[in-house]
Amino acid sequence: MEEIDRRIINRLQEGLPLVEAPYAAAAKELGISEEELLSRLRALLDSGVLSRFGPMFNPEALGGAFCLCAMAVPEEAYEEVAGMVNAFPEVAHNYRREHRFNMWFVLACETPGRIAQVLREIEERTGLPVLDLPKEREFYIGLRLCA
Amino acid sequence: MELTDPADLALVDALCAGLPLVPRPYRELGRPIGLGEEEVIARIRHLIEVGVIKRFGVVVRHHELGYNANAMTVWQVPEEEIDRLGRRLGAVPEISLCYRRRPAPPRWPYNLYCMIHGRDRQWVGEVLERITRECGLDRFPRQVLFSGRRFRQQGARYRLCAGGQ
Structure with missing residues (x-):
């Protein structure tokens, strides 16, 4: 990644200006043209460095329900169980972690009731218990990374 | 709202x-x-x-930026202290996320979570030891879980965004 791409990411993680021509305003700060900024943003999205560009919503405000879940999966069955869990469209992301509880995923559903239902279905399908660890309070949600 | x-x-x-x-x-x-x-x-x-x-x-997708040492750390903190400790931990600059979650005892008694995204594991470990001391969290049971492979990361789907992302 070029230096200018890093600067673009670092600047635009802080937020896009709320003015009529926001890219032109940001480009000016970065010392490049609006066309260059737009084409670099497109390239960063295409290559997957940026997952998206725009708003990050508070899911609860949009009527959704979310829950972090964990499972202790026997190593020899990991791939198989991962396939079963990921087959549920409600599984938003799934990470392997180095611990006895080695599978961590987030359920994103339309309603809280649906969360409980999907949890039961995953337990039935995999034959393994699932810990549900709903969020009770956010203290900080920055997640700005220096590029 | x-x-x-x-x-x-x-x-x-x-x-x-x-x-x-x-x-x-x-x-x-x-x-x-x-x-x-x-x-x-x-x-x-x-x-x-x-x-x-x-x-x-x-x-950003953190893996694509070279942030491959990502630790989720959890502590088991008494109810009456958790909000104070969470605010303190959440104010540490190296922390990228800090949450309180409902525990699931006895298998998972932990209720305070934070994420540290780093480019190498040693740095993450050093930060973690420092903030554990500084925030007064060294009195409490703790687990550190480094992330391995990401199996799936898709944009969350909301009711309002059906088919959107």
Whole structure:
């Protein structure tokens, strides 16, 4: 990644200006043209460095329900169980972690009731218990990374 | 808060795919839903103020930026101390996320969570030891879980964004 791409990411993680021509305003700060900024943003999205560009919503405000879940999966069955869990469209992301509880995923559903239902279905399908660890309070949600 | 204003709902739905990469993105966004450029800007500003939009800008994939040492750390903290400790931990600059979650005892008694995203594991470990001491968390049971392979990361689907992302 070029230096200018890093600067673009670092600047635009802080937020896009709320003015009529926001890219032109940001480009000016970065010392490049609006066309260059737009084409670099497109390239960063295409290559997957940026997952998206725009708003990050508070899911609860949009009527959704979310829950972090964990499972202790026997190593020899990991791939198989991962396939079963990921087959549920409600599984938003799934990470392997180095611990006895080695599978961590987030359920994103339309309603809280649906969360409980999907949890039961995953337990039935995999034959393994699932810990549900709903969020009770956010203290900080920055997640700005220096590029 | 739950959104009820039809124009806000239409705007949120239009924003689910992200902001258009064109010189006048707010005008473009408003056109199909019958909102003018100024009104789109004012409504987005309001949605940020009331917390419906938590951030408005680029969202990075951390692995692609070389952040491959990512530790989720959890502590088992007494109820009466958790909010104070969470605020303190959440104010540490190296922390990227800090939450309180419902514990699931006896298998998982932990209730305070934080994420540290780093480019190498040693740095993450050093930060973790320092903040554990500084925040007074060394009295409590702790687990550190480094992340391995990411199996799936898709944009969350919301009711309002059906088919959006």
